[in-house]
Amino acid sequence: xxxxxINRFALILVxxxxxxxxLVLRSPTYLHILILLYLYAYLTSSWNxxxxxAGVLPLGHSAFIxxxxxxxxxxxxxxxxxxxxxxxxxxxxAAIVGILIxxxxxxxxxxxxxxATIAFGEGIRVMVENVDNLGPLKINGPRGLQIPPTNIGFGxxxxxxxxxxxxxxxxxxxxxxxxxxFISRSKLGYYLNAGGEEPEAAMALGVNVARAKLIxxxxxxxxxxxxxxxxxxxxxxxHPKSVISLDFSFEIAFIALIGGRGSIxxxxxxxxxxxxxxxxxxxxxxxxxPGLHLIIFGTVxxxxxxxxxxxLQEPLTRAYNRLLDKIFGGTEQKEITHEYS
Amino acid sequence: MIYILEDAINGVLMGSIYGxxxxxxxxxxxxxKVINFAHGSLLMVGMYAAYWAIILTGVHPYVALxxxxxxxxxxxxxxxxxxxxxxFKAEKDVREPITVIIVTTGxxxxxxxxxxxxxxxxxxxxxxxxxxxxxLEIGEMFISVPKLWGFVTAVVTAxxxxxxxxxxxxxxxxxxxxxxxxxxxxxxxxxFKVYNVAFGIGTATAGIAAVTLVPFYNIFPSVGVLxxxxxxxxxxxxxxxSIGGAILGGIIIGLIESIAPQFMTATWTxxxxxGLFLVVLFVKPSGLFGVKYDW
Numbered sequence: 001x002x003x004x005x006i007n008r009f010a011l012i013l014v015x016x017x018x019x020x021x022x023l024v025l026r027s028p029t030y031l032h033i034l035i036l037l038y039l040y041a042y043l044t045s046s047w048n049x050x051x052x053x054a055g056v057l058p059l060g061h062s063a064f065i066x067x068x069x070x071x072x073x074x075x076x077x078x079x080x081x082x083x084x085x086x087x088x089x090x091x092x093x094a095a096i097v098g099i100l101i102x103x104x105x106x107x108x109x110x111x112x113x114x115x116a117t118i119a120f121g122e123g124i125r126v127m128v129e130n131v132d133n134l135g136p137l138k139i140n141g142p143r144g145l146q147i148p149p150t151n152i153g154f155g156x157x158x159x160x161x162x163x164x165x166x167x168x169x170x171x172x173x174x175x176x177x178x179x180x181x182f183i184s185r186s187k188l189g190y191y192l193n194a195g196g197e198e199p200e201a202a203m204a205l206g207v208n209v210a211r212a213k214l215i216x217x218x219x220x221x222x223x224x225x226x227x228x229x230x231x232x233x234x235x236x237x238x239h240p241k242s243v244i245s246l247d248f249s250f251e252i253a254f255i256a257l258i259g260g261r262g263s264i265x266x267x268x269x270x271x272x273x274x275x276x277x278x279x280x281x282x283x284x285x286x287x288x289x290p291g292l293h294l295i296i297f298g299t300v301x302x303x304x305x306x307x308x309x310x311x312l313q314e315p316l317t318r319a320y321n322r323l324l325d326k327i328f329g330g331t332e333q334k335e336i337t338h339e340y341s
Numbered sequence: 342m343i344y345i346l347e348d349a350i351n352g353v354l355m356g357s358i359y360g361x362x363x364x365x366x367x368x369x370x371x372x373x374k375v376i377n378f379a380h381g382s383l384l385m386v387g388m389y390a391a392y393w394a395i396i397l398t399g400v401h402p403y404v405a406l407x408x409x410x411x412x413x414x415x416x417x418x419x420x421x422x423x424x425x426x427x428x429f430k431a432e433k434d435v436r437e438p439i440t441v442i443i444v445t446t447g448x449x450x451x452x453x454x455x456x457x458x459x460x461x462x463x464x465x466x467x468x469x470x471x472x473x474x475x476x477l478e479i480g481e482m483f484i485s486v487p488k489l490w491g492f493v494t495a496v497v498t499a500x501x502x503x504x505x506x507x508x509x510x511x512x513x514x515x516x517x518x519x520x521x522x523x524x525x526x527x528x529x530x531x532x533f534k535v536y537n538v539a540f541g542i543g544t545a546t547a548g549i550a551a552v553t554l555v556p557f558y559n560i561f562p563s564v565g566v567l568x569x570x571x572x573x574x575x576x577x578x579x580x581x582x583s584i585g586g587a588i589l590g591g592i593i594i595g596l597i598e599s600i601a602p603q604f605m606t607a608t609w610t611x612x613x614x615x616g617l618f619l620v621v622l623f624v625k626p627s628g629l630f631g632v633k634y635d636w
Contacts, residue, residue, distance in 0.1 A: 057439050104623040108626060110442075111376045112626055114439075119618045119619050120619065123612060123619065126615060130606065130612060253443075257443055289458055290457055290462070291458055292454070292458065295454045298446075298447040298449070301447035302444050305428060305443055306427050306431075306444075309428075
């Protein structure tokens with residue numbers, strides 16, 4: 001068996017396990033945890049399109065989650081439009097906002113960009129909190145919007161059990177991973193990489209860095225907004241503090257950074273490592289040791305940044321390859337790296 | 342009319358305290374070129390330190406400065422030395438290392454939640470302190486006394502930091518490092534020592550700000566976040582790295598917060614502040630009082 005075949009086999013195995021899990025795992029609590037895990041992996045992968053490949057640090061992505069959640073919810077509550085259509089509308093809206101916000105901010109240097117995106121996210125939250133009615137649209141200010149679970153069915157993006165949500169978010173996650181894979185091997189991916197590492201050099205070679213970053217931003221905000229709709233339909237209740245929160249934005253960035261920003265597997269790895277910590281510490285220590293998971297997050301983050309600044313994805317890949325060598329003998333392939341330094 | 346004047350005066354007083362909370366942020370950015378996301382948490386730590394110092398000894402709140410400021414200086418010094426320095430060494434040639442921003446975020450999460458773990462989510466305040474709820478009556482106007490003390494402290498602290506940077510040997514070393522790391526190193530300045538001192542001083546000013554807040558403000562684990570975001574806005578408004586700009590930026594925010602509610606719903610003022618911040622970022626990222634070089 002060649003190394004490529006082994007990898008392919010492992011991927012298929014993971015896929016089969018992921019799709020089969022709900023058949024074995026009947027506990028709604030565990031399904032809930034898994035759904036959130038996939039949701040975060042999805043969100044982080046979307047974030048990664050701009051935060052990882054374009055080499056900037058956006059910390060206001062919850063604004064796009066909010067746009068997606070509110071767009072589909074308002075459309076379905078007030079106009080009876082299926083959230084599936086609302087999801088696309090929200091995504092397009094978010095992409096437009098993303099381009100508008102990306103236009104001035106991409107000119108900024110590192111720290112300023114991070115601050116501007118924080119202010120943008122927080123600004124959107126404050127506005128939503130202060131507006132009850134936007135023209136004919138009912139936003140309901142800080143009280144948020146509740147989705148009555150009356151019309152259960154696929155067309156209404158609403159289900160009685162957790163399994164359908166599980167499969168929807170799993171498919172969304174696989175979709176974004178495939179998209180990330182293709183982008184990373186496309187011209188756009190190379191442009192982004194070049195622009196992120198050496199913007200002057202890339203521009204001198206005739207790469208339109210600004211345009212590449214805007215495209216990445218539009219895609220990132222589009223896909224993030226789709227998750228907003230999913231979140232709204234999954235929890236059936238959205239309010240500004242829950243969907244457009246700074247914590248949301250930061251956690252996404254954390255997962256990406258710990259897993260490995262700019263890599264395809266990084267976001268999934270990050271979510272796989274951090275989400276269970278957060279869920280289980282909340283279940284078991286939530287009342288006795290509040291905030292424990294955030295202390296763990298912070299510590300892991302600092303340690304990873306000090307010892308593995310490119311994320312845990314790198315040492316884990318190495319360990320995986322070494323393991324394969326041990327089992328199948330040293331059919332060592334040439335390691336492909338994107339590093340030049 | 343008199344009410345607006347009263348609001349304006351109280352706004353300036355509160356704004357100067359905001360400025361004082363942001364002073365360390367601007368100083369640290371000026372030297373390390375790093376936005377310290379943990380700054381609000383350091384302020385929170387200072388508030389708890391001041392709270393316990395005052396509660397346990399029963400002294401006048403401002404006497405706590407004698408303990409809080411040096412303790413916070415050492416805390417900041419060693420935080421930078423132990424946690425942040427390794428990353429600086431790893432990313433020597435990056436001018437504005439994003440990794441350091443991320444590490445300070447980690448510090449923020451750890452500090453806030455450790456405090457939550459140890460002291461619980463309770464809102465604390467110092468009930469019987471001589472400044473609590475004191476008002477100065479001038480004509481028909483009421484001016485808050487603890488905020489007046491805060492204003493004086495802010496101005497004195499800013500002047501002292503400015504004097505230190507301009508007149509002392511260490512201050513000169515700090516300014517040199519902020520202008521050009523490599524050149525300063527070549528002149529025999531130990532840049533990491535300079536970073537430690539700058540971080541220490543920045544943290545000490547957060548401690549001083551904490552002491553001015555404690556007599557009239559609630560103390561709780563996530564109190565720093567409020568001042569964090571406000572601090573970012575203030576330092577960008579005033580120009581990152583500018584000491585005077587931090588105080589003036591703070592006063593602008595204080596004025597908006599105190600006067601705007603006269604004309605609109607109070608919660609909208611926050612939106613105005615964010616809007617102003619974004620406009621300044623887009624139009625003049627060097628800030629209203631920022632100099633071409635960061636100092």
